Amino acid sequence: MATAKVMELTKFLGRRQIRDNIAGYCFLLPSLLGFIFFVFIPLFFSLFLSFSEWSMISGLKGIKMIGLENLKMIPLDPKFEIALRNTLKYTILAVPASIILGFIVAVLIHDYVFGKSLLKILVFLPYISSLVAITVVWMVLLNPTRGPVNMFLRGIGITNPPGWFASSQWAIVGVAFETIWLTIGYNVVLYMAGFTSINTDLYDAASIDGCGEFRRVIHITLPGVAPTTFFLSVMAIINAFKVFDQISVLYRSTDALLVIAYQIYQLAFIYFRMGYASATAWVLFLLVMIITVFQWKFNKSGTPD
Numbered sequence: 275m276a277t278a279k280v281m282e283l284t285k286f287l288g289r290r291q292i293r294d295n296i297a298g299y300c301f302l303l304p305s306l307l308g309f310i311f312f313v314f315i316p317l318f319f320s321l322f323l324s325f326s327e328w329s330m331i332s333g334l335k336g337i338k339m340i341g342l343e344n345l346k347m348i349p350l351d352p353k354f355e356i357a358l359r360n361t362l363k364y365t366i367l368a369v370p371a372s373i374i375l376g377f378i379v380a381v382l383i384h385d386y387v388f389g390k391s392l393l394k395i396l397v398f399l400p401y402i403s404s405l406v407a408i409t410v411v412w413m414v415l416l417n418p419t420r421g422p423v424n425m426f427l428r429g430i431g432i433t434n435p436p437g438w439f440a441s442s443q444w445a446i447v448g449v450a451f452e453t454i455w456l457t458i459g460y461n462v463v464l465y466m467a468g469f470t471s472i473n474t475d476l477y478d479a480a481s482i483d484g485c486g487e488f489r490r491v492i493h494i495t496l497p498g499v500a501p502t503t504f505f506l507s508v509m510a511i512i513n514a515f516k517v518f519d520q521i522s523v524l525y526r527s528t529d530a531l532l533v534i535a536y537q538i539y540q541l542a543f544i545y546f547r548m549g550y551a552s553a554t555a556w557v558l559f560l561l562v563m564i565i566t567v568f569q570w571k572f573n574k575s576g577t578p579d
Contacts, residue, residue: 324553329546344553365514367450376461397459445530472498
């Protein structure tokens with residue numbers, strides 16, 4: 275009798291588990307379908323197109339397989355060389371500065387400023403604002419003739435200030451400055467969250483040993499937020515390599531602001547070279563993956579056992 279009740283209970287629990295699983299899958303289904311149709315399928319379709327020559331206006335019947343020809347053309351493409359150089363320049367200017375300044379501002383707010391919560395909100399606001407609108411504001415600020423920045427530089431005696439977005443030498447620098455200003459708030463919030471994981475006893479012990487504030491920051495705070503720094507550096511480099519929105523607003527048919535992501539857009543939707551654009555996109559993916567793996571290995575090798 276007892277055995278029959280146990281078996282009946284087991285069957286009931288099994289049926290209930292199946293119902294719970296079905297309900298869970300139903301809740302996941304919208305997101306899963308969105309991932310399949312808008313990420314998974316386009317991802318592999320772009321990989322397929324990278325080995326082909328195709329213009330969208332010719333329809334699917336116009337796809338012509340050409341093997342590795344697209345990949346062979348990329349190193350010989352002068353436009354790709356310019357885009358890669360501008361992307362690397364932008365990354366080198368924007369990423370280290372935004373992380374270093376974010377850490378410094380986070381330390382200042384955390385240790386020396388009253389009203390930390392309000393100030394965190396204020397410095398974070400640019401990050402959640404409209405990127406297009408902010409770029410337009412920066413176009414006004416960095417206007418080479420009447421912009422406030424150049425007017426200030428002329429006021430302090432600089433007779434030939436940079437041309438910023440109108441200059442082939444300073445255009446990408448201007449974009450980097452905008453990115454630094456945009457991302458400092460995000461970095462500050464994450465760093466201040468990371469400060470909470472540091473044992474305060476370490477600061478007390480360092481004070482007893484006579485360590486000054488600067489040495490405490492260098493030897494306690496900075497190593498304590500090393501995981502946060504690693505995360506921010508990885509994400510910042512990935513975002514720097516796929517920068518697009520600012521460039522799309524500022525681009526004026528010159529190569530001064532040509533980056534890889536914008537070149538992919540031009541190839542695909544202006545020149546309709548979908549195959550070559552897909553191959554370039556996969557090259558960009560491989561570059562980002564190699565850099566990320568290198569950062570990961572470097573971080574692991576620098577972590578004490």
